[in-house]
Structures are given as structure tokens and as C-alpha cells.
Amino acid sequence: MRIIMLTIGTRGDVQPFVALGVGLQKRGYEVVIATSSHFESFVLKQGIGFSPIRADYMKLTESEEGKRMLGNNPLEILKQMKKLIYPMITQMLEDIWAASQHADVLIYHPKVIGGYDIAQKRGIPAFIAHPTPIIAPTGDFTNPILPISISNRWLNEKSYVLNRLFLLSFMGIMNKWRRETLNLPARSIFTNDLSIEGRAVPILYGCSPATVPYNPKWGEQVCMEGYWLLQGEDDWKPSRALVSFLENGSAPIVISFSSMPLKQPDNVLSMLKQALKQTGQRAIILTGSSGMQNHANDMDENILYVQEAPHSWLFPLSAGVIHHGGAGTTAAAVKAGKPMTICPFSGDQPFWARRMHELGVSTPTLLEKQMTAERFAEAIYSLVNSLELNNKAASLSEKVNQERGVERTIDFVDRHLKKSK
Structure with missing residues (x-):
């Protein structure tokens, strides 16, 4: 049985699908992952089939236009969406339709x-x-796409309606594609996208x-059994400089903002260097x-400056982690049992920052606009010296x-x- 997995975005959106895909292949399924060409070699190295999607979100986030779009100016966001995102969506729809022609099952x-639309057209399980x-409404927490947390259970459950509103900007493109390519009627913003032809x-x-509560009302529609983590990247080897740095001193603080572009990277780096000097700590x-x-x-x-290194290898060797709050990075820090400081930028990152602080494994959230050398120093001191933080993380x-x-x-x-x- 051939499973086509469709995913797009940053590495945090792709790597969990790769981990799940590796497991599915071991179980006897044939797996192909359709995603940005940026990740082609990464997917193929895991022994999984690959199909390209012409939507390079990594390149977009690194561009000046992408940085402006990730800001808080709604007019700028709309402007860049029309200029950059709409053409990307059109190409993506063409590519995922091509990739799914021989699918027996879709995971998207x-x-x-x-x-959703391809599964409806093909009549295959999805x-x-x-x-x-x-995705699934719950009163236990606010929809993680929102940067706020609401204590009212009814409002929390209703906050998941926003997922459909997100599609509103793309309905014109989608319905044109449905009519012209899939030969399907248009669907509206009120279409229940958690049910296809009456099937959930x-x-x-x-x-x-252990990190977010499972809602028993979800029943057999929702599976939440644990992180999808790769067990190791077999062909990756640490450099001599990295090994030497780790062997010749105390466990370092690991600092990573991953694919999140800082507005003033030199300024933030200067703050970090001052904080590390003030606390007497080493850092990678x-x-x-x-x-x-x-x-x-x-x-x-x-x-020590390193472009990248597998979190599963590096985090266990650290004294703590300062990071952006991406789902994958947060999971790796949790699995390693390391206390953390989260500096969220966008998307679900504020949710993970709040959640880790509520669980007692993270210092208070530190936004980029709040960063100072003194606040970094306070956070680093806590990561290294707080018994409560370290015990809860363990x-x-x-x-x-x-x-x-x-x-x-x-x-x-x-x-x-x-x-x-």
C-alpha cells in the first residue's frame, strides 16, 4: 500500500513526517514524501521516496519580503501574501496533485x-x-495558532473555528483549482474539513x-501517543572542533533560533556574549x-559557532537550551531532559513557550523585543543553577x-x- 505524505514549511514541519515515514516503511508501507526541494537530500537519505513541491518556505523566511511578512503589520502581510504566497500556492496545488496520482492513502x-480535496476526488483514506x-477542538487550551491563552473552556473550543478562517484568503485559488483540475464543485469556508463525504x-x-492534555472526547478520531522523533542521522558526524569543545570544559548552553531570522542579529549576539561572560558560561x-x-x-x-547539528545528539550534552520554541526543537529539549528558555517569534511558538513554562521546565518567555544582556544572564543562571527547573525537566x-x-x-x-x- 502506497502512502503519500504531503508537508511543507520549515524543518520542524518536515522532520516529524520523515520520522513517521521511516516507521511506516518498517511496517511494510511504501512511503513517498512530497515537500520542498530544499529537503530532498534529507528525505532520500532516510530511504523514503521523494516528490518535489515548488514552495520553498525556507528561502521565503530568509528573504527581506519574508521577514516583513513575519512581522506584525497586517497591511504588509496582505501585500506580501499577494506577491509571494499566492503564486506559491498555485504551484503547490499542481505539484501535490501530480504527487498523489498513485496514492492509496494520504497523510497531509x-x-x-x-x-482534503485530493482525498475527496480520489476517494481514498486520508x-x-x-x-x-x-486541529481538533478542545476546551483544555486555546488554539495554538493564537498568540494568547484564554481561560474560558467554551471560548477555547470555539477558537479552533479560526482554522477555517485561515483558508478564506485562499478560497478563490482553491476553488479555481477544484473546478479546473479536480472537476469538483467549489467549497465554502463553512465546509467541515474534518469530514469527507460523511467520513471523519x-x-x-x-x-x-505528557506535555499537552489529551481530550477524552476526541475518542478514536485523534491519535496523540508521543513525539515523532528520528532516532539519529546515521551519516552525520560532529566536527573535531565540536568534539574538542565539548570535551574540554563544562557542559555548554546551546542557543538556536533555527530558521527564524532575527531583526537585529548582531545586537542579539552581542547581548548573548555579554550574558555568557557575566555568568561565566560556555555556549554553542x-x-x-x-x-x-x-x-x-x-x-x-x-x-563555538556551528551552522547546525542534530538536536537529538547535541541537546543531551548541554546544560540547557535557549531556542525559538518550534515544536521539533521543544520536543528535542524535552526528550533530552534539559531546562530551556524560549524566545518565540510566530506560529505555534508562543503556545510551546507558555506550555513549557506552565510545566515548570522553562524560564519565563523572552520575546525578541524584550531581549537584554541582563535578561539573558538571568535566564542562563536559572538554566544552570535552578534545581527545580532541572528536576522538572528530568x-x-x-x-x-x-x-x-x-x-x-x-x-x-x-x-x-x-x-x-
């Missing part, structure tokens, strides 16, 4: 608008999947019930796409490491596919 990320619980669409969450800075970089005249032997890690997220999610997929026959 909600960012890949069109997964699952909607996400590493963050943003099962939901797969790649997160841990994963520069990623943040804009931070090692300058030629920087001779600080207590800081306790949460113990629970998470007993879960079998990928394996039990595949059990759920198996059960639903047997019912659909």
Missing part, C-alpha cells in the same frame, strides 16, 4: 491546503497530521500527552538562518522517553485503514 499537513495540537478524517498529532550557538555569525575578530574561546523527560509515539501512531493508522476496507 494542514499547511498543504489541497490534501489522515491530517501535525506536530502541534491545532482521523487526526494524527506528533506530540506527547547554532547559527542556522538566524543571521547570527562568528566575526573574524571574535576570539572568545568559550563560544521528570518530564522520563515520562516522554517511555512513550512510543511513532509505533503507536502507526498502530492507529493500521486500525483505521482496516476499518476503511
Whole structure:
């Protein structure tokens, strides 16, 4: 049976699908992941089939237009959406339709608008999947796409209606594609996208019930059995410089803003360097796409700059992690049992920042506009010295490491596919 997995976005949107895809192949399924060409080599190295989608969100977030779109100016967001996102969506719809021609089953990320429509056209079983619980309504927490938290359970449950409103900007493009390519009638913003032709669409969450509460009302429609984490990237080897740095000193703080571009990277780096000096701590800075970089005249032997490294390998060797709050990075820090400071930028990152602080494994949230050397120093001191933070991080890690997220999610997929026959 051939499963086509559709996902798009940053590495945090792709890597969990790869981890699940590896498990599905071990279970006997044929798996192809359709995503941005940016991740082609990463997918193929895991032994999974690949199909390209012409939508490079990584390149977009690194561009000046993308940075403006990630800001808070609604007019700028609308302007850049029309200029950049609409053409990308049109190409994406063409590519996912081509990739899905021989699918027996679809598993799709909600960012890949069109997964629902293809499953409807082809009449095949489909699952909607996400590493963050943003799909099924619950009163336990506010929709993670919102930057706020509401204490009212009724309002929390209603906040998931916003998922449909998100599609409003794209309904014209989608319905044109439905008519001209899929030969399907237009659908409205009121269409229930968790049901296809009267059949509920099962939901797969790649997160841990130890970190967010599972709602018993979800029943057999929702699977949330644990993180979907790759067990290791076999061909990755640390550099001599990295190994030497780790072996010749105390455990460092790991700092990573991943694909989130800082507005003033040099200024933030200067703050971090001051904070590290003030606290006497060593650090490994994963520069990623943040804009931070090692300058030629920087001779600080207590800081090592690395473009990227597998979190599953590096985080367990750290004293704590300062990061942007992406679902995958948060999961890796939780699994490693390390206390953290989260500096959220957008999307579901504020949700994970709040949740980790509520669980007692993170210092208070630190937004980019609030960053100072003193606040970084306070956070670093807590990561290294707070027994409460470290004990709670270790306790949460113990629970998470007993879960079998990928394996039990595949059990759920198996059960639903047997019912659909």
C-alpha cells in the first residue's frame, strides 16, 4: 500500500513526517514524501521516496519580503501574501496533485491546503497530521495558532473555528483549482474539513500527552501517543572542533533560533556574549538562518559557532537550551531532559513557550523585543543553577522517553485503514 505524505514549511514541519515515514516503511508501507526541494537530500537519505513541491518556505523566511511578512503589520502581510504566497500556492496545488496520482492513502499537513480535496476526488483514506495540537477542538487550551491563552473552556473550543478562517484568503485559488483540475464543485469556508463525504478524517498529532492534555472526547478520531522523533542521522558526524569543545570544559548552553531570522542579529549576539561572560558560561550557538555569525575578530574561546547539528545528539550534552520554541526543537529539549528558555517569534511558538513554562521546565518567555544582556544572564543562571527547573525537566523527560509515539501512531493508522476496507 502506497502512502503519500504531503508537508511543507520549515524543518520542524518536515522532520516529524520523515520520522513517521521511516516507521511506516518498517511496517511494510511504501512511503513517498512530497515537500520542498530544499529537503530532498534529507528525505532520500532516510530511504523514503521523494516528490518535489515548488514552495520553498525556507528561502521565503530568509528573504527581506519574508521577514516583513513575519512581522506584525497586517497591511504588509496582505501585500506580501499577494506577491509571494499566492503564486506559491498555485504551484503547490499542481505539484501535490501530480504527487498523489498513485496514492492509496494520504497523510497531509494542514499547511498543504489541497490534501482534503485530493482525498475527496480520489476517494481514498486520508489522515491530517501535525506536530502541534491545532486541529481538533478542545476546551483544555486555546488554539495554538493564537498568540494568547484564554481561560474560558467554551471560548477555547470555539477558537479552533479560526482554522477555517485561515483558508478564506485562499478560497478563490482553491476553488479555481477544484473546478479546473479536480472537476469538483467549489467549497465554502463553512465546509467541515474534518469530514469527507460523511467520513471523519482521523487526526494524527506528533506530540506527547505528557506535555499537552489529551481530550477524552476526541475518542478514536485523534491519535496523540508521543513525539515523532528520528532516532539519529546515521551519516552525520560532529566536527573535531565540536568534539574538542565539548570535551574540554563544562557542559555548554546551546542557543538556536533555527530558521527564524532575527531583526537585529548582531545586537542579539552581542547581548548573548555579554550574558555568557557575566555568568561565566560556555555556549554553542547554532547559527542556522538566524543571521547570527562568528566575526573574524571574535576570539572568545568559550563560544563555538556551528551552522547546525542534530538536536537529538547535541541537546543531551548541554546544560540547557535557549531556542525559538518550534515544536521539533521543544520536543528535542524535552526528550533530552534539559531546562530551556524560549524566545518565540510566530506560529505555534508562543503556545510551546507558555506550555513549557506552565510545566515548570522553562524560564519565563523572552520575546525578541524584550531581549537584554541582563535578561539573558538571568535566564542562563536559572538554566544552570535552578534545581527545580532541572528536576522538572528530568521528570518530564522520563515520562516522554517511555512513550512510543511513532509505533503507536502507526498502530492507529493500521486500525483505521482496516476499518476503511
